[in-house]
Amino acid sequence: MAGGTVVALAGAGLLLAAVKGGRRGRRAMLSGRSALVVDDETIAAAISRKVRLAANLAPGQVATTVTRNRALVHVHPTSGMTLDPAVLTAAAAEEVASLRLRKTIPAQIRVATKGAVGR
Amino acid sequence: MNSTNRAMNRLLLATAGLVLLAAGLLAAGAGLVPAVREQWNAVATGLLERWQALLPTAPAPEPLGSWWSLALPALLLLGAAASIFWLTRQGGGRTGTAASEQDPESGDTAVDVSYLAAAVDEALKGNRAVVGSSLTAWRGRTKRNTAPALRLTLQARKGASPREVADLAEDLVGAIDALLGHHPTVLVRIGSGVRTKLARAHRAG
Numbered sequence: 001m002a003g004g005t006v007v008a009l010a011g012a013g014l015l016l017a018a019v020k021g022g023r024r025g026r027r028a029m030l031s032g033r034s035a036l037v038v039d040d041e042t043i044a045a046a047i048s049r050k051v052r053l054a055a056n057l058a059p060g061q062v063a064t065t066v067t068r069n070r071a072l073v074h075v076h077p078t079s080g081m082t083l084d085p086a087v088l089t090a091a092a093a094e095e096v097a098s099l100r101l102r103k104t105i106p107a108q109i110r111v112a113t114k115g116a117v118g119r
Numbered sequence: 120m121n122s123t124n125r126a127m128n129r130l131l132l133a134t135a136g137l138v139l140l141a142a143g144l145l146a147a148g149a150g151l152v153p154a155v156r157e158q159w160n161a162v163a164t165g166l167l168e169r170w171q172a173l174l175p176t177a178p179a180p181e182p183l184g185s186w187w188s189l190a191l192p193a194l195l196l197l198g199a200a201a202s203i204f205w206l207t208r209q210g211g212g213r214t215g216t217a218a219s220e221q222d223p224e225s226g227d228t229a230v231d232v233s234y235l236a237a238a239v240d241e242a243l244k245g246n247r248a249v250v251g252s253s254l255t256a257w258r259g260r261t262k263r264n265t266a267p268a269l270r271l272t273l274q275a276r277k278g279a280s281p282r283e284v285a286d287l288a289e290d291l292v293g294a295i296d297a298l299l300g301h302h303p304t305v306l307v308r309i310g311s312g313v314r315t316k317l318a319r320a321h322r323a324g
Contacts, residue, residue: 005143007142007143011141018136029285033289034306036306041310042275042279046278099281
């Protein structure tokens with residue numbers, strides 16, 4: 001019975017894959033001349049860098065993941081330093097806006113409650 | 120731009136999904152519902168009897184017993200071969216010619232894509248935002264439009280602004296247009312590759 005359930009689930013998965021659109025982790029940018037696509041990973045790295053510079057943090061304290069419809073920025077502040085979320089949000093939003101994506105994505109900032117020591 | 124038959128692939132995927140789903144539901148049902156189990160038993164017994172009745176209709180030398188017992192694995196093997204054939208038919212369409220022109224007087228001209236790729240490489244030398252590039256040409260997909268299309272892939276440095284790289288790509292495409300004398304279809308992909316991981320991240324500043 002368990003085997004049957006597993007097989008049925010695999011079948012449902014295949015069926016879903018056949019009907020749904022493919023996902024490649026890329027999105028289109030506006031361009032006058034050519035078709036232009038950019039990897040989500042590259043967008044995430046750019047947002048991370050912008051936020052990191054805006055908050056004056058060390059590399060590795062900001063990590064961004066770009067999902068289908070948003071960019072999630074995780075910030076790991078230095079212990080004892082308070083970060084202004086408005087500054088971080090503005091930096092992330094500015095970077096996303098500067099990309100001129102065909103369909104823009106909102107950027108969300110999550111500041112970790114535990115700080116990093118000695119950065 | 121390649122010969123992948125998307126509709127057919129989706130259809131095969133959906134069929135495989137339906138078959139698996141039905142088989143799984145049936146197996147799970149046989150475990151749970153007694154009525155399904157009895158029905159399954161009856162059908163399976165019937166099929167087995169018919170198979171055993173079929174065997175003597177094509178007798179074969181002893182270790183085999185019947186040609187029918189050879190036909191079954193042969194059929195599966197044929198299916199596997201068809202799948203492999205289908206697999207090799209996917210993709211393709213890449214060509215080495217970036218552009219070509221036929222002229223009855225001055226003859227045929229073809230531009231190799233490696234020439235353009237070298238030009239792009241040269242133009243990107245010393246650029247901070249881009250760590251690697253590749254330019255490939257692909258045959259037109261439709262019968263009407265057989266002119267090759269180009270795909271330019273730029274590997275951005277980790278942290279580089281994609282818009283900055285995009286503007287650079289726009290300049291490169293403009294330069295390619297100027298070199299070829301016409302406007303081919305171009306797909307630009309800004310991504311990350313092995314070189315992105317190996318190269319150092321953008322310095323602050």
